[in-house]
Amino acid sequence: MCTGKCAKCTGDMLFPLGLLAVVANILLFFPNGEVLRTEEITEQVWYFPGVIGGGLLMFLPASIMRAAGVEGSCCANRCGMMFAMVMSVVGVAGALYCMVVSAIGLQNGPLCDTGNGEYNTPFINQTTEESYLFNQTLWTECKNPQNVVLWNVVLFSILLALGTLEAVLSVSQVVNSLLGCLCGTCMSKRQAGMA
Template identity: 40%
Template sequence: MCVAFCGRCLGVILNLFSIVACLANVLLFFPGGKQLQYHQISDEVWLFGGIVGSGIVMLFSAKMLSDLGYEDCCGCCGNESCGKRFAMCSSIIFAVIGLLGSGYSFLVSVIAIKNGPKCLMDNHVWGYPFHNGDYLENKSLWKKCLEPEDVVPWNLILFCILLVIAVVQMLVCIVQVVKGLLGVLFGDCRCCSGRCGVSGDLGPYFSGAAGRDWPPALTEDTGEGAATESGAGRRGSADSPFRHPGKQ
């Protein structure tokens, strides 16, 4: 399988998930679809797990992985001074960066789901009425949140989306690390075929069957033309001012 092409495909997938993660994190600032004051929003939302971890950091990594799809035998990113193995090493580094970003989003999502949302409790104080994820097994506990309305399913669904996205991003980054290692060890496939004037394989002109596969322009030379060129070569050698002094 073409390592560079796969890097480009994985980069596109990461881009799509990063956009969804950013949108999910933004919606968490409006629990229940309502605008609240900053101290009434869950602390985990302010950690920006979806915007920073699965968003900005992952978009950066995805951009570099997408550019890997355009690598050719001229070098990396159009620079002839570095080769494809250097590009593969770079893809591993950016995949690891993306893995760290998605891992951060994963941890934030797990903590947020465990703690539950911040809401107005029975004592008319904004806080966390749930403990150790007990509300996940007992839906009747949801009534502890008086305001905002439907904040529990809102918070739970969006953080679950971020959790799933983080897991997918982590898996994609791990796949890219593995493929990058394969690209470093065994080289890329024929992705550069037809680019830079070089084919993926050397072709018939450099094989044992070259004699019968030369283009017609190179094989349909007449004897008269060959003799003319030979005579012109001898005359040019005789008239040359750089003849050896010992030869007249």
């Protein structure tokens, strides 16, 4: 497969992944479909891992990748592939940001009311052996909002998976773009005949 076509394909895959990351991040603001006050929302949600890391920092590289893969575009050359490589590194950074913040959100657990009317993070600083992720009976400690633990675990896990997939695609595009810089993008038979 030509490096240009591969870049376009990678860009096409990153757009829906970025959109899913943005949606998952927005849903984290509404645990169990409830609207909460600012101070009742888990801290890691406010770092916008899906909106910034998995979304905005992914859309720009994906656009450049698509442009590098379109025949006749100004980016479908060695210089364009070098620019796509630089932007793919930005995509890797965004994906890593999404992964790290999501992993911390999973590790710390949600912010919730444990029954005394005050919101806190009851699962923070637990060891791996006693982690709430492996012991679902602990989930009942969170009384309000209902199902907040499940909500956070599922959505942060989705963000972690999306970030990982985006990182893999972005790293593969760095390699692909490097090959495109060194070897050039493929030309169609018609263009080769004109040269």
